[in-house]
Amino acid sequence: MARHSVREPLIDAALETLQLSGFNGCAVQDITQAAGVPKGSFYNHFESKEAIALMALERFWELGAERRSLLSDTTIDPVVRLQKHFKALSDAVIAQEFRKGCLIGNFSSEMAKNSDIRTRLATIYTQWGKAIASCVKEASAAKRVIPRLPAETIANFLINAWEGSVLRAKVEQDRAALDQFNQAVFASFFT
Template sequence: MLAAMSTSIRLDKRDLILAKGAEVMTRRGYHGAGVQEIVLAAGVPKGSFYHYFASKEDFALQALAQVYQPRLERYALALGNPALSPRQRILGYYAELVQRFARQEKLEYHCFIGSLSFEMAELSPAIGAAVDAILQRSADILQACLEQAQAAGELAADEDCRNLAAFIANAWQGALTRLKVASDTRVLDDFLQRLERLLAA
């Protein structure tokens, strides 16, 4: 019993550092987020950081998995919803994201994976590979839904679903980058309008 409780405490502390540290790194970037700032945000001693993570790079890799695995699971569930047609799933998912931004009183957008992409993709092959794997998994989920749309007659029979999924995924990432720069949801409205045209029956 005591051993199980000790394990739970250790896991909870690691999760806390990952959650708070990811927030810091998202706002300040990889290079702007020091280990001291991460542990202060988590409310733990500096030694705790190095107990769970071999380095800041190791922390970033584990934080990527912690943040994006649940998001990918939610994406897969939304795009696999049998109650909606494949086209409805895709359009509904992105429409809800756009509406979520529109409801913010003060538009703010910070992207953990985007920040790491810009700063570290070339400097750290391990982080670059992890980011690419997450983005590719997202595109794969979208491709599977597009293939279902094609089978249901919602897309042309000769549509290249792999290419279309990559284009949509890349366009969304680009729209989010522009959102961060411009702080204007029109970029997301433009994305959604074009997506509707792309998926027109």
């Protein structure tokens, strides 16, 4: 009789637990309890908490693929794409009642210099930045960008400001920081 694999339920539980408690705020036992599996089962699939956290980060990144794909939809005005992208991100934070925030930002504030997770986060920021920069370049070509800055600089600023806004919304348990991000960005950068 085939044994039931608990790998996927562990990754799902890790994503939920790590988003709620952070990397340093939870233990392997918290993840296995959330998955409803014995702690020993964890080590049949993962060598460490960092290994499953990396898989949870990958899952989180994959779950956001649809929101990011909007950035390359050339049938939609580039500024509208950016607005929709950040609105979808805001809606996700609000829907989970500010309890989780963004796993990318959460991990960014916790990970050690020599962590594989930190290395993956750097790659994620680069990929996300390129997607946003491409959209900003299109907006610039359409004369819709106000500051005379490279698209990459604007894209990275948007990500940095967004992540800070999410952290503040999580702390204050309020959407004001998200709304202020959207108001300031789209009034200051785009026409």
